[in-house]
Each structure stands twice: as C-alpha cells, then as structure tokens.
Amino acid sequence: MQIIAVRREHVRRIGLLLLLVVALVMYRLRFRWIPITPGRMYSRKVGLQADREYFQLDGNKFFILGGSMHYFRVPRAYWTDRMLKMKALGLNTLTTYVPWNLHEPQRGTYNFKEDLDLQAYLKLANDLDLWVILRPGPYICSEWDLGGLPSWLLRDKNMKLRTTYSGFTDAVDAFFDVLIPKVASFQYTEGGPIIAVQVENEYGGYDKDEKYMGYVQEALLSRGIVELLMTSDNKDGLSKGSIAGALPTINFQKLDSGLSLLKNLKPGKPKMVMEYWSGWFDHWGGNHHIFQEGILNTIAALLNEGVSINLYMFHGGTNFGFMNGAQDFGTFIADVTSYDYDAPLSEAGDCTKKYFGIQELYSKYLEKELSEQPTQMHKSEYNTIRPKEYIPLWEVLRQLEKPIESERPINMENLPINNGSGQAYGYTLYNTVITSGGVLRSEQNVRDRAQVFVDGRSIGFLDYKFVELTIPDATGKRNLSLLVENRGRVNYGDKLDDQRKGLVGDIFLDKEPLKGFTIYPLEMKTSFIESFSALQLNPIPDKPTFPAFFYGILHVESLPYDTFIKLKGWEKGVVFVNGMNLGRYWDIGPQQTLYLPAPWIQHGSNEIIIFEESIAGKTVEFVNRPDLGQTQHV
Structure with missing residues (x-):
C-alpha cells in the first residue's frame, strides 16, 4: 500500500507539473510570440494575418522582431555572416528593399546576378530560419539615388514619378512583370520566407496622386502576391499613405512621437513600427550622426505595449559606387559613401555596444539565452602604398x-x-x-x-x-x-x-x-577602369595635371581581410580597387576612410586607381579601423 501511495503522489506531482507547463504555454500564447521558423515544415495554409490585436501566422500568435539589411549594400560573400548575427541578436525577420535602378540599369535590360541575386538572398534567409518582409517599391527612398528609381525615367520631359502617369506606370509594369515572378515562389504559402509585402514606401509624405497607391497594390496582387500587404509612413503622411487592404505601419525614432503615432493606428489591429530608426545617415560637410540616448527604453516600451519592431537599420552597409542619395529642402546636400547609420551592426559587420544592449533586452523579453558574442571579422592594416604612375x-x-x-x-x-x-x-x-x-x-x-x-x-x-x-x-x-x-x-x-x-x-x-x-x-564603369591596363601611364611629376587617374598596387601576401582606405592629403574623387568602385571621398568629411571588404581583395597584386579632381596626396594608407568623422548626437 505504501508503494501505491508513493506512485499516486508521483502521478499527482506529474499532473501538477503538466498543468504548470500548460499554464506557461497559455501565458506565452497570450503575451509572447511563438518562435515559428521558416526552416520547419508547417501546413502553410494561412499566412500572416492581421485581423486581431496581434499577428497570427498559420493560426499561431506571432510577434515580429525584425531588422533591415539590404543585399545591395553588402558583398554577397558576407550575407550569411550578417544574417547569423541578426539571429544572434534575437531577430526573427529580415526586411529588405528592392532597388529598381540596379536591377534595370538600362530600360529592358535586367540584372539579378551576383550581389544582386535577390532569389539567392531570399533562399539564404529561408535556410537560416529568418522570415522576410519584402519592400519592392517601386520607390524605396533609403538614402539611395532617386529613391531607387532608374534615372532613364527622366528622359521623358513630362515624367511624373510616383503617380499614375502612363509613362511611369508602363515602366513599373514592365519591371514588376520581371521582378514579381522571381519572388512570388518565395512567399509563405508557397513554402518560402516572405510573410508580408509592402505597398510602395512612405507615400503619405508625397501624396501627389490619390489613385497611385491603389495602382501599386493591384500591380502586386495581379502578379501573384498573396501574403499580407503593409504600408509604411512617418509623421508627415500616416493619414494619407494608408490604403484599404493593407496594414498601416509607422516609422519614427523618438518615443514621444512614436507613442503619438501609435494612437493613430486602427484599434483591433496589430501595431508595428516598420522603421524604428536605430541611427541616422550622414551627408558631406556635416558630422557623423550617432543615436544612443533612450534607444533601449524606447524598444522596451514598445515591447511592453505588444508592438512589433523592425530596426532600421540593423546593418546599414555601404553606398558603393555612385549610389548615394541626397536631400534638397531648400539646400542641396549629398549623402556620404558610408551607410553605417550607427546601426547595431557596423558598416563592416562588427557588433557594437548598441548591438549587445539590444541583445540583452531581447533575451529578457524572449525569456531565452541568445547566442554569445558572434565572431568579429578581422581587420588588417596593409602596407602604405605610394602611387608612382598616373594619367x-x-x-x-x-x-x-x-x-x-x-x-x-x-x-x-x-x-x-x-x-x-x-x-x-x-x-x-x-x-x-x-x-x-x-x-x-x-x-x-x-x-x-x-x-x-x-x-x-x-x-x-x-x-x-x-x-x-x-x-x-x-x-x-x-x-x-x-x-x-x-x-x-x-x-x-x-x-x-x-x-x-x-x-x-x-x-x-x-x-x-x-x-x-x-x-x-x-x-x-568597371570596363572603363579595367581598360587602363592598355593605356600608357606616366610617372607622376612634381606638379601633376588635374583631374587625373593615379595608379598603385597593393600587395597582399596573406589571406585577404577587410580594411579601410585613408586618403590623407587627397581632396575629392573616387577610389577603384580591382575595377570595383568603392565610392566617393571628400576631405570636407565627415567620412575619412572608405570600407574595402575582403572579398574584393585578392591574394597577390591588387590594382588601386584613384580619380582625383584637384589635389593628390603622396600615399594611400590601409588601416584597420574606420574613421567616420566627428560625431553629432541625433
């Protein structure tokens, strides 16, 4: 009888434990997100839904912890590293824009290869268990040249961008006819990672054509987009950028303005900050913007309100080439080459103090221990070179x-x-x-x-x-x-x-x-720079003729590592390494170094060509730390 009593007590304790487990599960269902991941098999019958106060994914309560990272600002060889660091931060969703101007550089000519292989990017996100919110534009803003719209649109003297002007919509239709079939098969209900698609971008702040948002929405739906549609607006346009059939989301940085915007969202629907601005961008002649104060308090407050959050940016990357945007609100100012953005992950992929602060916060919220510090990428100081030839x-x-x-x-x-x-x-x-x-x-x-x-x-x-x-x-x-x-x-x-x-x-x-x-x-273009090998270069005289192309060789005898080019004594121009355009430099700052990623360096000889407009320095340095200039708090 004693043995039976012990067994009964054991069964009773197991029952209590099971009840406790059920209670904890129910608590998480009510107050926390269920960690559904793309790599697992589900019925995939119903995608992301927004018909309650919280998101549901295939019937399960779901919470979005997202981060923005743009494949076109990051060398393809580093996509995996950056996504793993995204997961280690506690994020479950990647958001990315699609730059029309890179994918259709000439009208009717498309490029979805190498660093622009969007399908490979989506597949990688799926393989690494990250959901995706796709923001295909056609306009993306993003401090990117013309907001991602191709410049050839402006050949039409009557062009009206971001409207239902036929010259614009005809071009959008042709591009979407190519783009959307490439991404449609990556939607959630097709077994892919895309759980939502954004309709245009911050149109409420533009608002030049009341029919335009409806046109973009139909352009997506008619080509096979079936997942949840969203819009995204800031304080200037939340009331004007929404459209029936798409969930409105908001963009902001400071808590007071954010809470005010949240009150304007429809009740009974999930609330989401599509862009919580984790930093800010820089322009030539200004300072390097940083944003630290209050960021963790703001994120914590949003989490406590049950608001889904996407960090813009999680990882900014670089405006390689001539792709930086500009602002003109009475005064034209151009953005710098770096898009470091003071994001949690730096321009070169390093975890920052901000990264670890957010990681600790998310770890407490998710009630689980997140990955330890991800491996930092080694940076190298290469030998200083002295260009000896020019043309x-x-x-x-x-x-x-x-x-x-x-x-x-x-x-x-x-x-x-x-x-x-x-x-x-x-x-x-x-x-x-x-x-x-x-x-x-x-x-x-x-x-x-x-x-x-x-x-x-x-x-x-x-x-x-x-x-x-x-x-x-x-x-x-x-x-x-x-x-x-x-x-x-x-x-x-x-x-x-x-x-x-x-x-x-x-x-x-x-x-x-x-x-x-x-x-x-x-x-x-790269072909133009590579043609220099056939030109007769001249020894650099004491007083060179400007503008000019200066030529040097960087010898790398070890495994290539990331580095930063410092051009002390040079004034303004562009740097090319092995034909790749790293971007602009200008001594007015704030940016004082250019990021050179290891995948663009080869073992042995590396061709360095500098197009300088006015004043050439004597040397080119390769340092292991970036210098983005004097800082200014946002």
Whole structure:
C-alpha cells in the first residue's frame, strides 16, 4: 500500500507539473510570440494575418522582431555572416528593399546576378530560419539615388514619378512583370520566407496622386502576391499613405512621437513600427550622426505595449559606387559613401555596444539565452602604398568612344548612349570654344558641381551656391571645359521630378549662351577602369595635371581581410580597387576612410586607381579601423 501511495503522489506531482507547463504555454500564447521558423515544415495554409490585436501566422500568435539589411549594400560573400548575427541578436525577420535602378540599369535590360541575386538572398534567409518582409517599391527612398528609381525615367520631359502617369506606370509594369515572378515562389504559402509585402514606401509624405497607391497594390496582387500587404509612413503622411487592404505601419525614432503615432493606428489591429530608426545617415560637410540616448527604453516600451519592431537599420552597409542619395529642402546636400547609420551592426559587420544592449533586452523579453558574442571579422592594416604612375583625364579622353556633338548642352539622362537609356551616374565633360573673357553664369543649370577649365587649367567651380565665375580676357580661341559631377539624386521629398543631372540648360558667358559642345560621358564603369591596363601611364611629376587617374598596387601576401582606405592629403574623387568602385571621398568629411571588404581583395597584386579632381596626396594608407568623422548626437 505504501508503494501505491508513493506512485499516486508521483502521478499527482506529474499532473501538477503538466498543468504548470500548460499554464506557461497559455501565458506565452497570450503575451509572447511563438518562435515559428521558416526552416520547419508547417501546413502553410494561412499566412500572416492581421485581423486581431496581434499577428497570427498559420493560426499561431506571432510577434515580429525584425531588422533591415539590404543585399545591395553588402558583398554577397558576407550575407550569411550578417544574417547569423541578426539571429544572434534575437531577430526573427529580415526586411529588405528592392532597388529598381540596379536591377534595370538600362530600360529592358535586367540584372539579378551576383550581389544582386535577390532569389539567392531570399533562399539564404529561408535556410537560416529568418522570415522576410519584402519592400519592392517601386520607390524605396533609403538614402539611395532617386529613391531607387532608374534615372532613364527622366528622359521623358513630362515624367511624373510616383503617380499614375502612363509613362511611369508602363515602366513599373514592365519591371514588376520581371521582378514579381522571381519572388512570388518565395512567399509563405508557397513554402518560402516572405510573410508580408509592402505597398510602395512612405507615400503619405508625397501624396501627389490619390489613385497611385491603389495602382501599386493591384500591380502586386495581379502578379501573384498573396501574403499580407503593409504600408509604411512617418509623421508627415500616416493619414494619407494608408490604403484599404493593407496594414498601416509607422516609422519614427523618438518615443514621444512614436507613442503619438501609435494612437493613430486602427484599434483591433496589430501595431508595428516598420522603421524604428536605430541611427541616422550622414551627408558631406556635416558630422557623423550617432543615436544612443533612450534607444533601449524606447524598444522596451514598445515591447511592453505588444508592438512589433523592425530596426532600421540593423546593418546599414555601404553606398558603393555612385549610389548615394541626397536631400534638397531648400539646400542641396549629398549623402556620404558610408551607410553605417550607427546601426547595431557596423558598416563592416562588427557588433557594437548598441548591438549587445539590444541583445540583452531581447533575451529578457524572449525569456531565452541568445547566442554569445558572434565572431568579429578581422581587420588588417596593409602596407602604405605610394602611387608612382598616373594619367591625366585629358589623355584618357582619346581612348573613349566617339564623343557627342551638340549645339546646346544635353543633360546626362538624355545623352544618346546606353541603348537609349542615357547616362545614369558619374561625371560628364562638356567642351566648347570661347573667343573672349567675361563672367560665366550657370543660371542654376549645373547639377551638381562643375569644375571649370580654360585650356586645361582649372579656374574654379560652379555649383548651387557659386553661380558665377570670371574668365580672364585673352585673344584667340580657347577651350572651355566643364567637368560636371552628379553628386547623387534626391531620394526623398517633392523634388524627385527635378533630378536631371549634368548641364540641364544653357550656360552663359556674359549674356550669350554657350554653343557648340563636345560631350564626353564619364560613367567610370568597371570596363572603363579595367581598360587602363592598355593605356600608357606616366610617372607622376612634381606638379601633376588635374583631374587625373593615379595608379598603385597593393600587395597582399596573406589571406585577404577587410580594411579601410585613408586618403590623407587627397581632396575629392573616387577610389577603384580591382575595377570595383568603392565610392566617393571628400576631405570636407565627415567620412575619412572608405570600407574595402575582403572579398574584393585578392591574394597577390591588387590594382588601386584613384580619380582625383584637384589635389593628390603622396600615399594611400590601409588601416584597420574606420574613421567616420566627428560625431553629432541625433
């Protein structure tokens, strides 16, 4: 009998334990998210739903802890590393934009290969058990040139971007006909990681066409998007950017403004911050923005309110090449090359103090121990190099294809190149002949900055601020050249339609418009840079001729590691490594180094080419820490 009593007591204790387990499960169902992951097999009958106060995924309560990371800002070789660090932070969802301008660089010509292989990116997220919120645009903002819209749209003088103007919608339809079939099979109900798709981006702050959001929504639905649709807006447009059939989400940084916005969301629906701005971006001539104060308190407050959160950015990456955006709210300012964003994961993929603070917070919220500190990527200091050869721009011109002859200036986008798609990025050189001196007037037709030369000698600059320049008197014919730089198109605001670059109208010498131009597009594509191997380079003299391309070799005898290029003594230009465009540098800062990822370095000799506009330094340094400039708290 004693044995039976012991057994009964044992059964009773097991029963109590089971009741406790059930109670804990019910508590988590009511107050916490269920860690459903893409790699596991489910019925996949019902995707993400938003018809209650909380999200449901296939009938289970679900909470989104997301992070933004853009495949086009990160070398493909590092996608896995960054996603694993995302998971180690406690995130379950990756959000990404889709940059139309990179995927369709020329009208009707598409690129979804290598670093732009979106399908590979989605598959990797699925393999690593991350859900995906896809933000396909067509407009993405993102401090990206023209908000991700291709510049060839601006060849149409009547173009009305982000409206139902047929010239725009025809182009969007053609792009979506290619894009959406590539991603539709990665939707949740098809066994993939995509649980939601965003309709456009922050349209409430633009709001130029009441029919436009409906058009974009239908463009997604009619091509096979079946998952939950969302919109995303900030304080300027939450009331105008929503559309029936899509869940509205909000963007903000400070808690007070965020709580105010949350009150404006519809009751009885899940609340989500699509962009909790974890940092901020930088522009040339400013400071490096950092955001620290109150970030953990804000996230904790949102978690306590049951609000799903997406960190924008989790990992910013880099505006490689000429892809940085700009702002113009009365004054044009271009963004820097780095998109570090003071995000939890740095530009080079390092876990920051902010990362570990958020990780600790999420660990408590999820009631589980998260991964220990992920492996940090080693950074290397390579030997300083001293470029010994160069070639002036004027000599390179002879190697280019036949220039364009035009009586009047032609803006970049309307140049007759690239199969009728014009010039998108880089510089354009406009040459003409003058027979007198006088005052050169831009009439604000220089976009964005022109270095002016007379017979190859620089006499100054024209830009938004400096609109006049005196040309000394002389007899006879002289060559007048304007090297115009596209510093980046505005990515946000009402001026998207006014982003044509180069010379967008007449330039006047005194009161007469200049005529008879020879125009050289200087896009500086990889093929152009690689052609330098066939050119006759010159030893660098004590006083080089500018602008010029300076040539050096970095020897790497070990396994390549990430590094940062420091250009002390150089003024302004672009750096290419093995033909890859790392982006712009400018001594006005804040950014003082350029990120060079290891996958772009090879064992042995590495070709370094620097296009410098005005002043060349003697050396090029490779350091193991970034210098993003003097900091300023947001």
